[in-house]
Amino acid sequence: MYKIAVLGDYDSIYGFAALGLDTFPVSTREEATEKLTKLASGGYGIIYITENWALELKHEIERYQEQLTPAIIQIPGIAGNTGAGIAGVKKSVEVAVGSDILFSQE
Amino acid sequence: MASKQITPTRMELTKTKRKLVTARRGHKLLKDKRDELMRQFLELVKENMALRQKVEAGILSANKNFVIAKAGMDEATLNTALMAPKQEVSLEVGEKNVMSVNIPVFETKTRTADANDIYSYGFAFTSSDLDGAVKSLADILPDMLKLAETEKACQLMAAEIEKTRRRVNALEHVTIPEAQETIKYITMKLDENERSSQIRLMKVKDMMLEEAHHYSERE
Numbered sequence: 001m002y003k004i005a006v007l008g009d010y011d012s013i014y015g016f017a018a019l020g021l022d023t024f025p026v027s028t029r030e031e032a033t034e035k036l037t038k039l040a041s042g043g044y045g046i047i048y049i050t051e052n053w054a055l056e057l058k059h060e061i062e063r064y065q066e067q068l069t070p071a072i073i074q075i076p077g078i079a080g081n082t083g084a085g086i087a088g089v090k091k092s093v094e095v096a097v098g099s100d101i102l103f104s105q106e
Numbered sequence: 107m108a109s110k111q112i113t114p115t116r117m118e119l120t121k122t123k124r125k126l127v128t129a130r131r132g133h134k135l136l137k138d139k140r141d142e143l144m145r146q147f148l149e150l151v152k153e154n155m156a157l158r159q160k161v162e163a164g165i166l167s168a169n170k171n172f173v174i175a176k177a178g179m180d181e182a183t184l185n186t187a188l189m190a191p192k193q194e195v196s197l198e199v200g201e202k203n204v205m206s207v208n209i210p211v212f213e214t215k216t217r218t219a220d221a222n223d224i225y226s227y228g229f230a231f232t233s234s235d236l237d238g239a240v241k242s243l244a245d246i247l248p249d250m251l252k253l254a255e256t257e258k259a260c261q262l263m264a265a266e267i268e269k270t271r272r273r274v275n276a277l278e279h280v281t282i283p284e285a286q287e288t289i290k291y292i293t294m295k296l297d298e299n300e301r302s303s304q305i306r307l308m309k310v311k312d313m314m315l316e317e318a319h320h321y322s323e324r325e
Contacts, residue, residue, distance in 0.1 A: 002197040004214075004251075014185075015172050018225070018240045019247055020193035020216065045197040045212060046254045066265050068210050069199055071258035075250070076162050078169050085162060089155050089260065096147050096264040098271075103155060 002045030002069065007035060012050045012077035021048075029056055036060050036072075045069050050077035051084040112288055114295035122292065126285040133277040140270045143205050147263045154256040161253050164246035171239035178233040187227035187236065193217060195247075207266045209259035212251055 006016045010025035017023045024039070026032040032053055037060065039047055047070045054061060054074045061072050074085040090100050112118060176184055194217035201208045225240060316322065 002199050004195055004197055012169070014188055015168065015239060015243045017188050017191050018193070019244055020191050020195040045199045045210075046251070048250070048254075065261055068201065068208055068258075068262070071210065071212075071254045073250075073254045073257055076165055076169075078173070081162055081166060085158055086155070089151065089158055089257070092260045092264040093151055096144065096151075096267040102148070102151065 002043055004046045004048070005039045005044045006048045006075075007032065007039065008048075008050030008053050008075075008077055012079075013048075016048075026053065032057055033060055040064055040070050040072075045071065047072045048075050049073070050075060051082045052077055052079065054084060055082075112291060114292045114299075116296065119289065119292045119296070122285055122288045126282065126289065129277055129281045129285060133274060133282065136270055136274045136277065139205055140267060140274055143207070143263060143267050143270060146204060147260065147267060150256055150263065151260050154253070154260050157249055157253040157256060161246060161249050164242070164249065168239060168243040168246060171235065171242050175233060175235035175239045178235050183232060184236070187232050192225070204259075204263070205266075207263050209262055210255060212255045214251055 004021045006013045006021050006023045007026060009027065013023045013025060022044075024035050026035055036047070036049075036057055049057070049061070049072060051074050054072075064070055064072055074088060076082070076085065086103075090103055093102055094100050196215050196217075198213040198215065200211035200213065202211050203209075225237060227236075
């Protein structure tokens with residue numbers, strides 16, 4: 001039985017608590033790294049992470065990329081959409097096809 | 107192809123021929139796998155992109171609603187309101203095998219049966235904006251879960267496609283030509299050996315006949 005976590009700064013994620021997701025507000029890099037490692041090994045199937053923190057923890061996230069769980073998914077934070085999520089999708093097209101043939105013109 | 111030392115024997119030839127057949131077969135199978143994976147991946151990634159755009163737009167508007175809700179009431183009340191969630195979501199992770207890639211299938215269970223049972227607070231001290239904000243976030247949640255599933259599947263499949271493509275290329279451009287080259291080399295060497303031994307035999311025969319009949323002295 002897995003759970004769902006939301007990781008990010010408090011202002012971006014406090015709403016998810018109402019839906020029954022576990023929210024983990026973080027404010028420093030070390031804290032976030034530690035939290036992510038703990039969540040990934042602690043029975044969380046999906047970890048939503050705000051884009052700005054995903055950028056900070058890029059290295060850690062890549063480790064889980066080829067594992068079945070957890071699925072680490074970027075979501076835009078309160079500061080607005082940085083486009084990192086879309087870029088992630090484009091990147092996986094690039095890995096598979098060799099170049100971004102689907103979304104390059106958009 | 108002379109980089110590797112090959113012993114030109116019949117046994118080596120049989121071995122290489124068998125290797126070539128296997129390589130060809132593997133190449134064909136892997137190519138089929140790659141093509142099918144690619145087809146499914148392209149379908150999935152389009153869905154992924156659409157979902158992502160929808161989710162990002164949804165979260166953006168939900169965030170706006172939350173900011174408005176937060177502005178309308180003091181922080182302590184808001185924190186208290188969201189402190190003890192009523193709803194709890196748990197996740198069942200299944201696996202689906204798509205062309206030997208295991209992709210996750212997420213199935214969610216909510217603690218209470220009513221999906222609308224999301225307001226973890228009494229309505230007396232909170233603004234109605236908060237209700238709207240929570241609702242807008244709750245509406246986007248199913249899509250978020252779907253997004254998690256497809257995006258993870260896309261990542262896994264992309265990695266697998268890359269691996270398969272490398273294998274196909276290695277077989278096509280290295281292993282198969284190498285085997286063909288080896289076969290050619292061995293066959294030529296064997297033919298050459300056969301010719302030279304035939305010539306040697308003819309020569310020996312000539313010499314033996316000469317010895318027995320002394321043709322050259324008769325003339």
